[in-house]
Amino acid sequence: MTALDERDLVTSIPNLLVLTDPDVTEGYRQDRAKDPDAGRPSAVVRARSTDDVRAVLRWATAAGVPVVPRGAGSGLSGGATAVDGGIVLTTELMRGIEVDPVTRTAVVQPGLTNAEVKRAVAEHGLWYPPDPSSFEFCSIGGNAATNAGGLCCVKYGVTTDYILGLEVVLADGTVVRLGGPRLKDSAGLSLTKLFVGSEGTLGVITELTLRLLPAQPPASTVVASFSSVRDATEAVCNITRVMRPAMLEFMDHTAIAAVERHLKMGLDLGARAMLIAQSDAPGDRENEMAFIAQAFAHANATDVFVTDDPNEGEAFTAARRFAIPAVERLGDLLLEDVGVPLPALPALVDGIEAIAAQRDIVCAVIAHAGDGNTHPLIVHDPADPDQSRRAHLAFGEIMHLALKLGGTITGEHGVGRLKKAWLPDQLGPDVMELTRRIKRALDPQNILNPGAVL
Amino acid sequence: MTALDERDLVTSIPNLLVLTDPDVTEGYRQDRAKDPDAGRPSAVVRARSTDDVRAVLRWATAAGVPVVPRGAGSGLSGGATAVDGGIVLTTELMRGIEVDPVTRTAVVQPGLTNAEVKRAVAEHGLWYPPDPSSFEFCSIGGNAATNAGGLCCVKYGVTTDYILGLEVVLADGTVVRLGGPRLKDSAGLSLTKLFVGSEGTLGVITELTLRLLPAQPPASTVVASFSSVRDATEAVCNITRVMRPAMLEFMDHTAIAAVERHLKMGLDLGARAMLIAQSDAPGDRENEMAFIAQAFAHANATDVFVTDDPNEGEAFTAARRFAIPAVERLGDLLLEDVGVPLPALPALVDGIEAIAAQRDIVCAVIAHAGDGNTHPLIVHDPADPDQSRRAHLAFGEIMHLALKLGGTITGEHGVGRLKKAWLPDQLGPDVMELTRRIKRALDPQNILNPGAVL
Numbered sequence: 001m002t003a004l005d006e007r008d009l010v011t012s013i014p015n016l017l018v019l020t021d022p023d024v025t026e027g028y029r030q031d032r033a034k035d036p037d038a039g040r041p042s043a044v045v046r047a048r049s050t051d052d053v054r055a056v057l058r059w060a061t062a063a064g065v066p067v068v069p070r071g072a073g074s075g076l077s078g079g080a081t082a083v084d085g086g087i088v089l090t091t092e093l094m095r096g097i098e099v100d101p102v103t104r105t106a107v108v109q110p111g112l113t114n115a116e117v118k119r120a121v122a123e124h125g126l127w128y129p130p131d132p133s134s135f136e137f138c139s140i141g142g143n144a145a146t147n148a149g150g151l152c153c154v155k156y157g158v159t160t161d162y163i164l165g166l167e168v169v170l171a172d173g174t175v176v177r178l179g180g181p182r183l184k185d186s187a188g189l190s191l192t193k194l195f196v197g198s199e200g201t202l203g204v205i206t207e208l209t210l211r212l213l214p215a216q217p218p219a220s221t222v223v224a225s226f227s228s229v230r231d232a233t234e235a236v237c238n239i240t241r242v243m244r245p246a247m248l249e250f251m252d253h254t255a256i257a258a259v260e261r262h263l264k265m266g267l268d269l270g271a272r273a274m275l276i277a278q279s280d281a282p283g284d285r286e287n288e289m290a291f292i293a294q295a296f297a298h299a300n301a302t303d304v305f306v307t308d309d310p311n312e313g314e315a316f317t318a319a320r321r322f323a324i325p326a327v328e329r330l331g332d333l334l335l336e337d338v339g340v341p342l343p344a345l346p347a348l349v350d351g352i353e354a355i356a357a358q359r360d361i362v363c364a365v366i367a368h369a370g371d372g373n374t375h376p377l378i379v380h381d382p383a384d385p386d387q388s389r390r391a392h393l394a395f396g397e398i399m400h401l402a403l404k405l406g407g408t409i410t411g412e413h414g415v416g417r418l419k420k421a422w423l424p425d426q427l428g429p430d431v432m433e434l435t436r437r438i439k440r441a442l443d444p445q446n447i448l449n450p451g452a453v454l
Numbered sequence: 455m456t457a458l459d460e461r462d463l464v465t466s467i468p469n470l471l472v473l474t475d476p477d478v479t480e481g482y483r484q485d486r487a488k489d490p491d492a493g494r495p496s497a498v499v500r501a502r503s504t505d506d507v508r509a510v511l512r513w514a515t516a517a518g519v520p521v522v523p524r525g526a527g528s529g530l531s532g533g534a535t536a537v538d539g540g541i542v543l544t545t546e547l548m549r550g551i552e553v554d555p556v557t558r559t560a561v562v563q564p565g566l567t568n569a570e571v572k573r574a575v576a577e578h579g580l581w582y583p584p585d586p587s588s589f590e591f592c593s594i595g596g597n598a599a600t601n602a603g604g605l606c607c608v609k610y611g612v613t614t615d616y617i618l619g620l621e622v623v624l625a626d627g628t629v630v631r632l633g634g635p636r637l638k639d640s641a642g643l644s645l646t647k648l649f650v651g652s653e654g655t656l657g658v659i660t661e662l663t664l665r666l667l668p669a670q671p672p673a674s675t676v677v678a679s680f681s682s683v684r685d686a687t688e689a690v691c692n693i694t695r696v697m698r699p700a701m702l703e704f705m706d707h708t709a710i711a712a713v714e715r716h717l718k719m720g721l722d723l724g725a726r727a728m729l730i731a732q733s734d735a736p737g738d739r740e741n742e743m744a745f746i747a748q749a750f751a752h753a754n755a756t757d758v759f760v761t762d763d764p765n766e767g768e769a770f771t772a773a774r775r776f777a778i779p780a781v782e783r784l785g786d787l788l789l790e791d792v793g794v795p796l797p798a799l800p801a802l803v804d805g806i807e808a809i810a811a812q813r814d815i816v817c818a819v820i821a822h823a824g825d826g827n828t829h830p831l832i833v834h835d836p837a838d839p840d841q842s843r844r845a846h847l848a849f850g851e852i853m854h855l856a857l858k859l860g861g862t863i864t865g866e867h868g869v870g871r872l873k874k875a876w877l878p879d880q881l882g883p884d885v886m887e888l889t890r891r892i893k894r895a896l897d898p899q900n901i902l903n904p905g906a907v908l
Contacts, residue, residue, distance in 0.1 A: 101695045102797045103826075125696070147640045158638055160647065161615055176884050181795040183825040184612055184865035186601045186651055187873075187880050188907065189889050193614065193647030197640055214697055241555045242579070243668055283737020341557045341635040371637040372557075411638035419641075426641050430630050434896070435643050441895035442888070453642065 008063065009043060009087075013055040017046040017093070028088040031073045031080040032134075033335070033418055039084035041068070048093045050167060050175055050206040056089050057204065057447070058173035066450045069200035071110060071142030074134045076335050077416025079146065079199045079452050086450075089204065091141050099124050104212045105164060105181040110141020110205050114148075117210070126212040129156040132412070133321040141205050147197030149412030151317065154370030155244040155280075156213075158412065160196040165209030168195050170202075171443040181209050194438075199414045200449040202442045219246055219280040221313030222292045224301035225271035229353070232273035233346040235299035236369045239277070239292055240342060247278040248370030249320045252349070255364040255377070258326035259319050267319065268303060275301075275369065276316045323366045327377045330362060334378040334395045337419075340407030342372045351401045352376050359390040359397075373411035396422065415453045423453065462517065463497065463541075467509040471500040471547070482542040485527040485534040486588075487789070487872055493538035495522070502547045504621060504629055504660040510543050511658065511901070512627035520904045523654035525564060525596030528588045530789050531870025533600065533653045533906050540904075543658065545595050553578045558666045559618060559635040564595020564659050568602075571664070580666040583610035586866070587775040595659050601651030603866030605771065608824030609698040609734075610667075612866065614650040619663030622649050624656075625897040635663050648892075653868045654903040656896045673700050673734040675767030676746045678755035679725035683807070686727035687800040689753035690823045693731070693746055694796060701732040702824030703774045706803070709818040709831070712780035713773050721773065722757060729755075729823065730770045774820065781818045781831045788832035788849045791873075794861035796826045805855045806830050813844040813851075827865035850876065869907045877907065 010018050019025060020043050029038040042065075047053045060067045066086035073080055073090075082088050094109035097117065101124045108117055114135040117128050131150035132138050138148070144166070149158045165179030179185055179192040195203055226232040229252060236248060251259070251274045260267040267274065275296065279288035289306055296304050307313055327333065340348045349365055352374070356363035367374035376398055380391035399409045399422045409415070409422045424432050432454075439446075439454060464472050473479060474497050483492040496519075501507045514521045520540035527534055527544075536542050548563035551571065555578045562571055568589040571582050585604035586592050592602070598620070603612045619633030633639055633646040649657055680686040683706060690702060705713070705728045714721040721728065729750065733742035743760055750758050761767060781787065794802045803819055806828070810817035821828035830852055834845035853863045853876045863869070863876045878886050886908075893900075893908060 100795075100797070102691050103795045104694065105795075147644065149638045149640075153638055157615070160644065161611070170888070174884050174888075176888055177882075178885065180860065180862075182793050182827075182862055182865065184603045184607055184793055184822070184827045185862040186603075186791075186864045186866055186868045187862045188869065188877055188885065189656075189892060190601065190614065190647050190651045191885065191888065191892075193644050193650075194892075196647075197644045202643075237556050240558065281736060281738075283735065283739075283741070285737075287737070337640075339636050339638055341554075341559075343554070343556045368638070373636075373638045406634065408634075408636055408639040408641045410640045411636065412640055414640045415642065423642055428631075430628050431632065431642065431645065434624070434628075434630055434645060437895040438643060438645075438648075438892060441891040 009059055012059050016052055016055060017048065019044040028070065029082045031075040031078060033076050033078040033416060035078040035081040035417055038081045039086065041082040041088045042085050044088045044090065046090050046093050050169065053089065053169045053204050053206050054173045054175055056087060057169055057171060060087060060447050061172045061445060064445060067447055068449050069204045071139030071145065072113065072137055074138040075142060075146065075416060076413045077410065078418045079414050079416035081417050083451060094206065099126065100181065101126065103181045106210045106212060108140055108208050108210060110139060110208065112140050114138050114140055114143055121212050122215065125215050127214065127216045128162065128210055128212055130159045130162060133324065140208060144196050144205050144208055145199050146414035149368065149373065151247050151249060151368060153368060154248050155246045160193055162211045163192060163196050163208060164211050166192050166195055166205055167207035168203035168205055171445065171447045179209060183211065199416065199453050201439060201453050202448065217280050217282045218310050219278040219313055220285045220289050220308045221316055222277045222289055222296065223305045223316050224275050224296040225268040225303040226273045226300065227271065227302050229273045229349050230346050231299045232275050233349055233369065235275060235295050236345060237342050238299065239295045240370055243288060243291060245277045245292060245370060246280040247276065249276045250367040250369035251320060251323060252365040254362060255323045255327060255366050258330060258364060259322055262326050263319055263322060265315060265319060271302065276320055278313060320366065324377065327364045327379060331379040331381050334380065334391055336376040336395065336398050337410045337413040338398055338402035338407055339373040339411035340402055340405045344405035344407065345369065345372050348374060348402060348405055352398055355394050355397045359394040361387065361391050361394055363394065417452055420453055463513055466513050470506055470509060471502065473498040482524065483536045485529040485532060487530050487532040487870060489532040489535040489871055492535045493540065495536040495542045496539050498542045498544065500544050500547050504623065507543065507623045507658050507660050508627045508629055510541060511623055511625060514541060514901050515626045515899060518899060521901055522903050523658045525593030525599065526567065526591055528592040529596060529600065529870060530867045531864065532872045533868050533870035535871050537905060548660065553580065554635065555580065557635045560664045560666060562594055562662050562664060564593060564662065566594050568592050568594055568597055575666050576669065579669050581668065581670045582616065582664055582666055584613045584616060587778065594662060598650050598659050598662055599653050600868035603822065603827065605701050605703060605822060607822060608702050609700045614647055616665045617646060617650050617662060618665050620646050620649055620659055621661035622657035622659055625899065625901045633663060637665065653870065653907050655893060655907050656902065671734050671736045672764050673732040673767055674739045674743050674762045675770055676731045676743055676750065677759045677770050678729050678750035679722040679757040680727045680754065681725065681756050683727045683803050684800050685753045686729050687803055689729060689749050690799060691796050692753065693749045694824055697742060697745060699731045699746060699824060700734040701730065703730045704821040704823035705774060705777060706819040708816060709777045709781060709820045712784060712818060713777055716780050717773055717776060719769060719773060725756065730774055732767060777820045778831065781833065784816060785833040785835050788834065788845055790830040790849065790852050791864045791867040792852055792856035792861055793827040793865035794856055794859045798859040798861065799823065799826050802828060802856060802859055806852055809848050809851045809855065813848040815841065815845050815848055817848065871906055874907055
C-alpha cells in the first residue's frame with residue numbers, strides 16, 4: 001500500500017481506527033508462530049464493529065490491497081502473519097456477548113478470549129467446552145478460524161461442534177448471517193461449517209452463535225507414570241475403546257522435566273511418560289476412575305495417583321498446559337500439531353523419538369493422547385544454523401511420518417503459512433484443486449489472507 | 455436422454471447396472487415426499503462401487519445429462535425426485551461397513567440403512583446416535599446428504615456431528631477423500647462438513663467415516679400429559695435450560711388420537727399434549743428423572759408416568775415414531791419440518807394451531823421439542839381441490855411463521871424441491887448468491903440434482 005492508498009483508506013472511512021505508526025504495526029507483523037518471513041503491513045485496522053470490517057474489505061477489494069484478519073495473534077501456524085503492504089485487520093476490540101440460557105447459546109463477538117466466553121456463560125450455569133491450552137489469551141474468533149481443539153475434545157469434540165451460526169464479512173464486503181441458535185437446521189448448504197477452520201481465507205468472522213452445555217460437573221483425576229512410551233500409548237487405546245474420559249493427556253520425559261524444573265510439584269523425573277486422565281460423569285465417576293486406574297496398572301504404570309480434589313486435578317492440568325512455555329525456555333520452538341488415528345499413536349510417538357535422535361535435536365512430546373493429536377516441540381537455537389537446519393528437517397519429517405500413518409499435519413492449530421508446504425501431501429491434487437475452486441468462488445481477487453493455507 | 459444417449463451410457467460402461475424398463479424406473483421417480491411434479495428418468499443406475507459412480511458422472515458430464523443421487527428414497531422434501539430425461543443414481547447396493555473399536559469409528563458405504571449401521575457397531579459395544587424416525591429404512595448416505603436428525607439430537611447432536619470423513623465423487627467424476635478417522639483435523643477447508651447437508655447438489659457421497667460413541671447406557675423414561683399445549687412447551691424450556699435429557703418429544707392431541715387408534719396402548723385421549731423424556735446418564739438417571747418429573751408437575755401435567763423399564767420406554771418412543779404413519783392414514787400429508795429457537799416454541803405451536811383453524815384443516819403436531827424442531831403434519835384429500843389448496847396455503851404459512859420467530863424452514867429433512875420456494879425467505883439474497891457461487895464452482899454444468907435446493 002502506498003502512502004496515497006493509505007490516505008485514501010483513512011479518508012474513505014474517517015471513523016476507522018487506522019494505525020500506521022511503525023512502532024505499532026511492528027507488533028502486528030507476527031503471531032505466536034514468529035514467522036521470520038513476516039511482511040510489513042502498511043496499516044493495522046482495529047475494527048470496532050461489523051460495519052468497520054465491511055468498510056475495510058470494500059476498500060481493500062476496490063484498491064486490490066490484501067487483508068490479513070487477526071484475532072489475538074496467538075496462532076501457532078502463522079495464519080495471521082502480515083503480508084507486505086497489506087492491512088492487518090484485528091477484531092480484538094469487538095468484545096460483546098449475550099447469553100441465552102433457554103436455548104443454551106451465546107452470541108459473541110470475535111475479540112473475546114476463550115476464557116472470557118467461558119466465564120460469561122458460567123454465570124448462567126453454562127459451559128463452553130473447547131479449551132485450547134492458550135484459552136486465557138486466544139480469541140474466540142481465532143478459535144473458530146482454526147477450528148481449535150484443546151484438552152476436552154476427547155469427550156466433547158472441537159470448536160466446529162459448538163458453532164451454530166456465524167456472521168461473516170466476505171472479501172467484497174458483503175455481510176452474511178449463517179445459521180443461528182438452532183441445534184438443527186438443514187436449510188441450504190452447511191456454510192457455517194465451511195467458514196469454521198477457513199483461517200481467514202474466505203471471510204472475516206464478526207459474530208458467532210455458540211452452542212453451550214450445562215456446567216461441567218466436577219472432575220476426578222488419575223495421573224500415572226510409565227517407564228516406556230509404548231506402555232503409555234497402549235494404555236490410551238485400551239481406555240478409549242471402552243469409554244470416553246473427559247481428558248486424556250500425555251507428556252514425555254523431556255516435557256515432564258521442563259515443567260518440573262519450573263513448577264517443582266514433584267513430577268516423576270525418572271518416568272519416560274506420564275498420562276493425566278479425568279472423568280466428569282455425574283454418579284459414574286468412581287466406576288470410570290477405577291477403570292482408568294486399572295487400565296494404567298495393566299499397562300505397567302509405575303505409579304498411579306487418583307484424586308477427587310478438583311484443585312489437585314487442576315494442578316496437573318495446569319502442569320500439562322504449562323509444557324509449551326516450559327519447553328520454550330530451552331530454546332526457540334518449532335511447534336508441531338500432528339495427529340493420527342489412535343491405533344497409530346504408539347508408532348507416531350516412537351517415530352518422533354527416532355527422528356529426534358537421528359537429527360540430534362531435543363524434541364519434547366506432549367499430546368491430547370485420547371484423540372491421537374500430538375504436539376512435538378522441536379527445540380533449536382537460531383544462532384546455531386546447523387542445529388536450526390536439522391530442526392527444520394525434523395519438522396517436515398514428523399509431518400510426513402504422521403501422513404504415512406494415516407494422519408494429519410495439523411489437528412487443531414491450522415495450516416497457516418508454516419505448514420502449507422505440506423498440505424498438498426496430505427490432501428492430494430484433487431482436494432487442493434477443490435479447495436482452490438472454493439477460494440476463487442468466494443475471493444476471486446485473493447484479497448483475504450493471501451499466502452495462508454494455499 | 456434420447457435412446458441414442460442411453461445406448462451410449464450402456465456401451466460406455468458395459469458393467470453398469472442400468473435399468474430402463476419403465477416399470478422399474480417408475481419406482482424411482484419419487485421419494486417419500488411423493489412430489490406430484492416428479493419427472494420421468496431415462497435410466498436408473500444402481501451403483502455397486504465408487505468406480506460405478508465415477509463412470510456415471512463422467513458420462514453425464516460429457517453428455518450434459520442431469521443426475522439425481524438417491525439413497526433409500528425415504529426423503530421427505532423431494533430431494534431425490536427424478537427429473538425428466540435424467541439418470542437416477544442410487545447407492546442402495548453399496549453396503550459395506552468396517553468398524554474400528556479403537557478409534558471408535560466406522561467406515562461405511564452409503565447404501566446401508568441407519569439401523570444396519572447401528573446394529574453393526576453395536577456388535578462392538580459402540581453406538582451411532584443419529585436416529586431419524588425412519589431409521590429402519592433410511593440410508594446412511596441420505597442421512598449425510600440431508601444432515602438428518604432424530605430423537606437423540608437434543609443431547610447428542612445431528613448427523614454432521616458424527617461425520618469425520620467422506621469419499622465424494624464430484625460432478626465431473628473426480629473422486630475426493632476428505633477427512634478421516636481423526637477427531638481433530640484442521641488441515642485445509644472443512645470440506646467434509648460442506649458436503650454434509652448438500653442434498654446431492656455438490657457431489658455423490660460414496661463412503662462415510664463415522665464417529666461412534668460407547669454403547670448408550672439404558673435409559674429411563676418419563677411420560678406426561680398436559681391439558682394445554684402452552685404448559686407442555688413451557689415445561690420443555692424449563693428442562694433444557696438446566697439439563698440435557700437424552701430425548702424430549704412432543705405430541706399434540708391429534709397425533710395422540712391417531713396413534714392410539716392403531717396401537718391401543720392407553721394414551722390419554724383427553725390430553726391436549728404429551729411429552730416423552732428420557733435420561734441415560736449412568737449413575738445420575740434418578741436425579742435427572744426426578745428433575746424432569748418435577749418440571750412436568752410444575753407445568754401442570756395432569757399425569758406423570760416414570761419407568762426404568764427399557765421396554766416400557768421403547769413402547770412410548772415407538773408410539774412417537776409411529777405418529778407419521780398413523781396420521782398418514784387420515785389422508786395425504788404435507789409434512790413440515792420447521793424449527794425455532796426454544797423460547798419461541800410455545801408461540802410456534804400456538805401459531806400452527808391458529809393457522810390450521812383459520813384454514814379449516816387437520817394438522818397434527820409432533821416435535822423434537824427439546825431442540826425446537828416440530829413436524830406439523832397437514833392432512834388433506836387430493837380429491838378435494840379446495841381442501842388441498844387450503845392445505846398448501848397453510849404449508850407456506852407455517853414456514854413463514856417459523857421464519858418470523860427466528861426459525862428455519864427445515865430442521866432435519868432438507869430443502870429438496872418441496873421447500874425451495876421458501877429458502878430465499880430464510881437465507882436472504884446474499885446467502886443465496888453465496889450458495890450459488892459454491893454450486894457453480896463445484897458443478898458448473900448443473901449436472902447434480904438440478905432443481906433441488908436452488
